Amino acid sequence: MNNYVEKVERLGQIYFAFISKFNLLQPLALLATRFYVGWVFFASGLTKLRDWESTLFLFEEEYAVPFLNFELAAWLGTAGELILPVLLVLGLGGRFAAAGLSIVNIIAVISLEAIAPAAFTLHVLWGVLLAQTVLWGSGAISVDKILKLKFFK
Numbered sequence: 001m002n003n004y005v006e007k008v009e010r011l012g013q014i015y016f017a018f019i020s021k022f023n024l025l026q027p028l029a030l031l032a033t034r035f036y037v038g039w040v041f042f043a044s045g046l047t048k049l050r051d052w053e054s055t056l057f058l059f060e061e062e063y064a065v066p067f068l069n070f071e072l073a074a075w076l077g078t079a080g081e082l083i084l085p086v087l088l089v090l091g092l093g094g095r096f097a098a099a100g101l102s103i104v105n106i107i108a109v110i111s112l113e114a115i116a117p118a119a120f121t122l123h124v125l126w127g128v129l130l131a132q133t134v135l136w137g138s139g140a141i142s143v144d145k146i147l148k149l150k151f152f153k
Helices: 002-023 026-050 052-061 070-090 094-111 117-136 143-151
Strands: none
Touching: 026 052, 026 070, 026 094, 026 117, 052 070, 070 094, 094 117
């Protein structure tokens, strides 16, 4: 019986030593997540800026943003898609930026009468990745981490 316990303990030690190496990849994974989601939203904001008349038309005719005038919705949505991704990528107020982009993401989904299944799936993916940042923060490779180490020891 004692030999069996020792084998299980040794196997557990090997397992946890191996798994702990994966923890070294967490900061890179969080950074990659922030870059990916940030680029998706930033590129969308740039598209809106490139053809502002079309953007206003879409917000007036296609998107049904609740409770907001279409022009205000267009300005807020575009500003959110340009400012929040920069904060997210830098990891500066990362949780705030991720929460803000989550709101933009949710409004984008509910504002469309019909959304293609593939597009909906992408919005869900972005939502899950943003939730990860809201819950765990920006990670070790971020301005938030630098500020915490420098000012909030």
